[in-house]
Amino acid sequence: MLFNSLEYLLFLPCVYLLYWSLNKHLRLQNLVLLVASYFFYGLWDYRFLSLIVISSFTDYFLGRQLETSTNDRSRKALLSISLIVNLGLLGVFKYFNFFVGSFIDLLGLFGMNANAPLLNIVLPVGISFYTFQTLSYTIDIYRGKLKASHSLLNFCTYVAFFPQLVAGPIERAANLLPQIEKPRNFDLERSKDGLRQILWGLFKKVVIADSCAIIVDNVFSQYNELWGPVLVLGAVLFAFQIYCDFSGYSDIAIGTARLLGISLMQNFATPYFARDIAEFWRRWHISLSTWFRDYLYIPLGGSRVGRLLQFRNVFAIFLVSGFWHGANWTFMFWGFIHALCYVPQMIRKSNRNFLDVVAKGKLFPTPYELGRMFLTFTIVTFAWIFFRAPSIGDSFHYIYRMITQSNVPFAQVLSNLRIQSSDLYLIAFFTSIMFVFEWLSRDEQHGLAAIGQSSILRFGIYLFLSLAILDYFNGETAFIYFQF
Amino acid sequence: MIVLLKRAGLFALILVAALWLIKQSVPYYWGNDLLEHKLRYLEQNLEDYDALFVGSSHVCRQVDVEEFDKLTGHRSYNLGVNGMFALEANYMLEKFLEKNAIDRGFSIFLQKTEPTKIAKKNLHSNQGKYFMDLHRFRIALTHYWKRGDWKQIYYHFVAFLENKLAIGQIREIIKYHWKDKKEFHPAINQNHGFYSLEQQLKLESDSRLISRRHGKYKSSKQFKENKPVAAKEKRMKMAEISDEMIYLRTKEKDSIRYFRFSSIKLDPEYYFDRGHFNDRGSRINTEKMAQEYKEKVQ
Incomplete structure (x- = not known):
């Protein structure tokens, strides 16, 4: 059963009522x-x-x-x-x-x-x-x-x-x-927040991830015939897709558990607002990265060993993490790229520079922070190409075409994608909404945690998100991380 | 917990109401541009016709009404549209007859009368979300209940709900209100609603039609092996049907006669694609239909 299915819409209330009736x-x-x-x-x-x-x-x-x-x-x-x-x-x-x-x-x-x-x-x-x-x-x-x-x-x-x-x-x-x-005791506030988190997770999965998936699948399956800007767009959309798909799943899981009176750990903490790769990994798939930290990295000596052994430990954790995702060299290479980006930070001892959220207590980031976020996102997106492509050879070919086939007007980019331009604008619109909400809630558990006290505003947002989810719902589409 | 359930229930109620209102902003047959185009034409020119062919693409693409009229003396219009299910056709007819009173001799030829199965691949798609009212929804549920087909009961339930609440249709509805209506080739009206795939390819050179015509299926062993099976089912059957069989609740029942016709299979050379005849196949299909009509009914 999938979270984004009608079966789950029936299953969850039944479990919920039965569960709390046995309080x-x-x-x-x-x-x-x-x-x-x-x-x-x-x-x-x-x-x-x-x-x-x-x-x-x-x-x-x-x-x-x-x-x-x-x-x-x-x-x-x-x-x-x-x-x-x-x-x-x-x-x-x-x-x-x-x-x-x-x-x-x-x-x-x-x-x-x-x-x-x-x-x-x-x-x-x-x-x-x-x-x-x-x-x-x-x-x-x-x-x-x-x-x-x-x-x-x-x-x-x-x-x-x-x-x-x-x-x-x-x-x-x-x-x-x-x-x-x-x-467990029933807690109204926790249950309400659980429902909010489920709604937010469904929005990310059904509206953004599934819409991006159509274009991403299209781009990666025929990248040999496409132009550079289209390939850049494909990689960026995959970055959005995988984040919204996986963090959307985590939000629904955590929200469901909260409905049942159980707190699960936060799995994503706005990773695309990270200012460097080390911060990204403290914010992306937290439950896995801390698992590897506690059961692999620290037992190997962590950072309390000689320089060469430190390198070994960093590469070990990233390569194993890549391999955990799937039995393919592409995942290993993806881990290898992250290790390569992480090692210089470790040498400069700057891997723990950014422990707090970006622009804490402020509405906007500084240009410097913005630049760092952009750079980190670019590196992460580049690495996602290896994660998504069927083989390492395909990944390099994809990147090669991305760089060399770049002289093409934007109108041709759209026709190349074989989709309606309105679909692309809608993805941009909904992704912007997602990032704005997550930015405002970057200190919180999920994107709807800090939407203000006005009940009318909150109601309007819930209604808007629900309508968007129901409009984009087109059956059950599996989550990417199910294959891992 | 009661507070939470009340609030969630109230929110769900408002959401359903909003969705229902959105759906009310479009006509009941919304989602099929060709049907809208044909209905508009037919309403303006109803006096010119005394017979209607109703059904799916198998009617639209395979019943050459001019050919039929030549052989039977009728003045027919082909109201077949792609993807039309039996109960959809039925509901559409009821609505059409409510709006356009017919108090003269009129014949309506229906392709099917029993509820159509929804394929799993079509669930949640516009093909699956076919329009019905509660009356026909009950008919479909009873039909599958008697057969113990729980899957179809579930599929129909989902399809009905999704259609009534515009689930998966909001963006399309917004576009429908904002954008100009789709234009169809004038040949459709000139041919009285009949538009074969071969003719469409000639006039519109649609690349999807080219790939359908040259689809792998046509050259496959499976297609060729269909030949002996197909050859056995060449007989066209047509019969007048009673009011009970068509579930219509209109007042003009007495002046209208309803007929149901079967579908036939021909040899592979008469097909345009996997499921539709080419022009030659359509002519044979129509001739057989007219012949059967003259011999058995007229």
């Missing part, structure tokens, strides 16, 4: 959440529910064992089992074909031909997300930072919690599990 009955509430979560996932493909169940059961029992075990060797063995089971499932379903294919290609370089069987399987939706979520649970218990859950129901609910099951935020057990284990 004061924690176990029943959690049972409702678990059944709803399995139903939510099962509608996509019920067979893959078994993977979630395997992962949940394995980590639940390993967590219990880890807590009671005092022997260091057996604790390491238990953690290894958790890593092998979870990463094994992820490896088989997501990376097996990639590794086999790459190995065959490598043999081909040495003149050897090999035929190896490839798996004909689809990637289970959300596997990368819930795998990392359950892994964090066992690792935290192993490190003594977390106590094991003593309720299988609560633990399974934590792993399968439907708002964030298929595309995050990758919630740590230390944050989510205690909320599932404690009684």
